[in-house]
Amino acid sequence: MIMPRGHQLLLPANPMFMLFSLVCALLLDMLQSMLWLGNAAWAPDWLALVLVFWAIHQPLKVGVGIAFLLGLLTDVHQTSLLGQHALTYTVQGFLATMIHRRILWFDVPSQALQVFPVFLAAQVLELTVRISVGGLFPGWSMMLSPVIQACFWPVITVLLLAPQRRAPDPDKHRPL
Numbered sequence: 001m002i003m004p005r006g007h008q009l010l011l012p013a014n015p016m017f018m019l020f021s022l023v024c025a026l027l028l029d030m031l032q033s034m035l036w037l038g039n040a041a042w043a044p045d046w047l048a049l050v051l052v053f054w055a056i057h058q059p060l061k062v063g064v065g066i067a068f069l070l071g072l073l074t075d076v077h078q079t080s081l082l083g084q085h086a087l088t089y090t091v092q093g094f095l096a097t098m099i100h101r102r103i104l105w106f107d108v109p110s111q112a113l114q115v116f117p118v119f120l121a122a123q124v125l126e127l128t129v130r131i132s133v134g135g136l137f138p139g140w141s142m143m144l145s146p147v148i149q150a151c152f153w154p155v156i157t158v159l160l161l162a163p164q165r166r167a168p169d170p171d172k173h174r175p176l
Contacts (some may be wrong), residue, residue, distance in 0.1 A: 006013035009163040013058050017163055022062070025050035026070060030077055042141035044149045047074060048092055049124060052115055053156055055096035056103055067093035084129050090121045119146035 025047040032043055047070060071086030078085070095118045103114045113172035123146050131137060 008165060010161065012145070013061070013164055017063060018054055018058065021160055022047070022054070022066070022070065025068055026073065028126060029074065041138035042148070044145055048089060048119065049149050049152060049156055050160070051089055052092055052096045052118060053153075053160055055093045055164060056100040056115075059097045059100050059159075062093075063097055064090050064093045081129065081133055081135075084126060087129065090125045091125055092118055095121065099112060105114045107158050108154045112150045114154055116146060116150040119149045122146075154174035 028046045032046070044061075051062065051067050051070065055067070066091040067082065068086050071084075072082070074085040074089070075082050096115070099114065099118075102110055106114060120143075123142065127137075165171035
Protein backbone atom coordinates (compact mmCIF):
# COMPACT_ATOMS: atom_id res chain seq x y z
CA MET A 1 0.00 0.00 0.00
CA ILE A 2 1.31 3.43 -0.90
CA MET A 3 1.38 5.71 2.12
CA PRO A 4 -0.29 9.11 1.86
CA ARG A 5 1.96 12.14 2.08
CA GLY A 6 2.81 13.23 5.59
CA HIS A 7 2.04 9.89 7.24
CA GLN A 8 4.78 8.42 9.35
CA LEU A 9 5.94 4.84 8.90
CA LEU A 10 4.95 2.93 12.04
CA LEU A 11 6.56 -0.01 13.77
CA PRO A 12 4.49 -3.20 14.09
CA ALA A 13 1.98 -3.16 16.93
CA ASN A 14 3.00 -5.14 20.00
CA PRO A 15 0.24 -7.69 20.81
CA MET A 16 0.93 -7.31 24.54
CA PHE A 17 0.36 -3.55 24.29
CA MET A 18 -2.87 -4.15 22.42
CA LEU A 19 -4.04 -6.55 25.13
CA PHE A 20 -2.96 -4.10 27.82
CA SER A 21 -4.91 -1.25 26.21
CA LEU A 22 -8.05 -3.39 25.88
CA VAL A 23 -7.83 -4.51 29.52
CA CYS A 24 -7.27 -0.92 30.65
CA ALA A 25 -10.32 0.22 28.66
CA LEU A 26 -12.40 -2.59 30.20
CA LEU A 27 -11.24 -1.61 33.69
CA LEU A 28 -11.95 2.06 32.97
CA ASP A 29 -15.49 1.14 31.90
CA MET A 30 -15.93 -0.91 35.06
CA LEU A 31 -14.61 1.89 37.22
CA GLN A 32 -16.81 4.41 35.46
CA SER A 33 -19.93 2.32 35.99
CA MET A 34 -19.15 1.68 39.66
CA LEU A 35 -17.79 4.99 40.91
CA TRP A 36 -17.90 8.08 38.79
CA LEU A 37 -21.07 8.35 36.80
CA GLY A 38 -23.04 5.27 37.67
CA ASN A 39 -24.81 4.19 34.52
CA ALA A 40 -25.15 7.64 32.98
CA ALA A 41 -26.54 7.30 29.49
CA TRP A 42 -24.26 9.97 28.05
CA ALA A 43 -21.01 8.45 29.39
CA PRO A 44 -18.58 7.30 26.69
CA ASP A 45 -17.90 3.60 26.25
CA TRP A 46 -14.11 3.43 26.47
CA LEU A 47 -13.91 -0.23 25.57
CA ALA A 48 -15.92 0.33 22.39
CA LEU A 49 -13.61 3.21 21.48
CA VAL A 50 -10.44 1.14 21.92
CA LEU A 51 -12.00 -1.87 20.17
CA VAL A 52 -12.90 0.22 17.14
CA PHE A 53 -9.42 1.74 17.12
CA TRP A 54 -7.68 -1.65 17.09
CA ALA A 55 -10.19 -3.12 14.64
CA ILE A 56 -9.27 -0.31 12.24
CA HIS A 57 -5.51 -0.35 12.80
CA GLN A 58 -5.00 -4.10 13.37
CA PRO A 59 -8.02 -5.91 11.84
CA LEU A 60 -6.26 -9.28 11.70
CA LYS A 61 -5.44 -9.26 15.41
CA VAL A 62 -8.48 -7.59 16.96
CA GLY A 63 -11.78 -8.31 15.32
CA VAL A 64 -15.22 -9.69 15.84
CA GLY A 65 -14.23 -12.60 18.09
CA ILE A 66 -12.38 -10.49 20.64
CA ALA A 67 -15.16 -7.92 20.51
CA PHE A 68 -17.70 -10.65 21.30
CA LEU A 69 -15.69 -11.95 24.28
CA LEU A 70 -15.17 -8.48 25.72
CA GLY A 71 -18.86 -7.76 25.18
CA LEU A 72 -19.78 -10.83 27.22
CA LEU A 73 -17.46 -9.67 30.00
CA THR A 74 -19.12 -6.26 29.95
CA ASP A 75 -22.57 -7.86 30.06
CA VAL A 76 -21.62 -9.95 33.07
CA HIS A 77 -20.10 -6.99 34.89
CA GLN A 78 -23.00 -4.62 34.26
CA THR A 79 -25.61 -7.35 34.85
CA SER A 80 -27.32 -6.33 31.64
CA LEU A 81 -29.07 -8.64 29.21
CA LEU A 82 -26.53 -11.32 28.34
CA GLY A 83 -25.40 -10.66 24.80
CA GLN A 84 -26.46 -7.01 24.59
CA HIS A 85 -22.95 -5.55 24.67
CA ALA A 86 -21.58 -8.62 22.90
CA LEU A 87 -23.86 -7.93 19.94
CA THR A 88 -23.08 -4.23 19.99
CA TYR A 89 -19.31 -4.71 20.14
CA THR A 90 -19.45 -7.40 17.46
CA VAL A 91 -21.32 -5.09 15.09
CA GLN A 92 -18.87 -2.28 15.86
CA GLY A 93 -15.93 -4.59 15.20
CA PHE A 94 -17.45 -5.72 11.91
CA LEU A 95 -18.19 -2.16 10.76
CA ALA A 96 -14.72 -0.98 11.76
CA THR A 97 -13.07 -3.87 9.95
CA MET A 98 -15.21 -3.18 6.92
CA ILE A 99 -14.05 0.45 6.63
CA HIS A 100 -10.49 0.07 7.91
CA ARG A 101 -8.74 0.47 4.55
CA ARG A 102 -10.65 3.59 3.61
CA ILE A 103 -10.46 5.32 6.97
CA LEU A 104 -6.67 5.16 7.23
CA TRP A 105 -6.35 7.50 4.25
CA PHE A 106 -7.92 10.36 6.22
CA ASP A 107 -6.20 12.57 8.75
CA VAL A 108 -7.13 12.03 12.40
CA PRO A 109 -9.89 14.69 12.73
CA SER A 110 -11.54 13.37 9.57
CA GLN A 111 -11.26 9.85 10.96
CA ALA A 112 -13.28 11.02 13.97
CA LEU A 113 -16.06 12.05 11.60
CA GLN A 114 -15.81 8.70 9.80
CA VAL A 115 -16.08 6.57 12.97
CA PHE A 116 -18.97 8.60 14.39
CA PRO A 117 -21.58 6.62 12.37
CA VAL A 118 -20.08 3.37 13.74
CA PHE A 119 -20.54 4.59 17.30
CA LEU A 120 -24.01 5.93 16.52
CA ALA A 121 -25.13 2.66 14.91
CA ALA A 122 -23.94 0.74 17.95
CA GLN A 123 -25.80 3.07 20.29
CA VAL A 124 -29.02 2.73 18.28
CA LEU A 125 -28.61 -1.07 18.21
CA GLU A 126 -28.08 -1.18 21.99
CA LEU A 127 -31.15 1.02 22.52
CA THR A 128 -33.22 -1.21 20.22
CA VAL A 129 -32.21 -4.34 22.10
CA ARG A 130 -32.85 -2.70 25.46
CA ILE A 131 -36.33 -1.47 24.53
CA SER A 132 -37.31 -4.70 22.74
CA VAL A 133 -36.84 -6.71 25.94
CA GLY A 134 -38.89 -4.29 28.01
CA GLY A 135 -36.23 -1.90 29.28
CA LEU A 136 -36.84 1.78 29.88
CA PHE A 137 -35.81 4.52 27.50
CA PRO A 138 -32.79 6.21 29.15
CA GLY A 139 -33.45 9.60 27.59
CA TRP A 140 -32.10 11.52 24.66
CA SER A 141 -28.89 12.27 26.53
CA MET A 142 -27.69 8.83 25.46
CA MET A 143 -27.12 10.23 21.98
CA LEU A 144 -24.27 12.31 23.43
CA SER A 145 -22.19 9.17 23.97
CA PRO A 146 -21.27 8.65 20.27
CA VAL A 147 -20.42 12.35 19.98
CA ILE A 148 -18.13 12.18 23.02
CA GLN A 149 -16.51 9.00 21.70
CA ALA A 150 -15.85 10.62 18.33
CA CYS A 151 -14.36 13.66 20.10
CA PHE A 152 -11.97 11.38 22.02
CA TRP A 153 -10.85 9.63 18.81
CA PRO A 154 -7.84 11.94 18.21
CA VAL A 155 -6.68 11.54 21.82
CA ILE A 156 -6.96 7.74 21.68
CA THR A 157 -5.16 7.72 18.32
CA VAL A 158 -2.21 9.67 19.68
CA LEU A 159 -2.00 7.56 22.85
CA LEU A 160 -2.30 4.15 21.21
CA LEU A 161 -0.03 4.86 18.25
CA ALA A 162 2.72 6.41 20.41
CA PRO A 163 4.60 3.12 21.02
CA GLN A 164 4.63 2.42 17.28
CA ARG A 165 6.16 5.71 16.20
CA ARG A 166 9.80 5.62 15.19
CA ALA A 167 12.23 7.96 16.83
CA PRO A 168 13.54 10.50 14.31
CA ASP A 169 16.81 9.15 12.97
CA PRO A 170 19.00 11.73 11.25
CA ASP A 171 21.02 9.10 9.40
CA LYS A 172 21.24 10.28 5.79
CA HIS A 173 22.02 6.79 4.46
CA ARG A 174 18.68 5.27 5.49
CA PRO A 175 15.63 6.90 3.91
CA LEU A 176 13.17 5.16 6.25
